[in-house]
Amino acid sequence: MEIIKAIVAAWLLLLLGDFFSTFLYHVPEHVFGKFHTLVHHGKNRSFLHYAVLTRKPLVLIDGILGAIPYFIFTPWLWQLSPVGTSIGLLFGEFHVVWRHVSILEWQTPKSIKFICKLLLITTPERHWEHHRNAFAAFGDVFTFFDPPAQKWLIFLRFIRRKFKQYRQVFATQS
């Protein structure tokens, strides 16, 4: 029973963390912000500049903002299973580093690729797609967040366009 609770807690932490990080931070940042794009999708695409592999303050802030959703649910899931919650946090931390190792000419072994495909987990190769094309391969941890994230992206870009149009109309009237 304890082991099932632990698995559920770890999985929920990653699921909720990735969900809120993707929909409330990552996608809106791509539409309205410059911050994440600058740090995460900069011209100098060396992964060594990114995430936890660097100590530049801006990069760290981007990482922290993206990680907040994981910590928000920690106290709640802790009541379900402290062990599972800790494993979830450790896995999340490990995954940030792991999905950014592509630049180091990393090739995910076939067996790991198979497990990731089975569990719908993002591999470094897939996350690299997102760095190359900021409008593809969303879902930092889980691949199934990509389709709804794409729709969310299109919707938010539509809102931004409308907002700009209104502002223009307003500006010409006054």
Ligand SMILES: [Zn+2]
């Ligand atoms: Zn990344």
Ligand SMILES: [Zn+2]
């Ligand atoms: Zn991004």
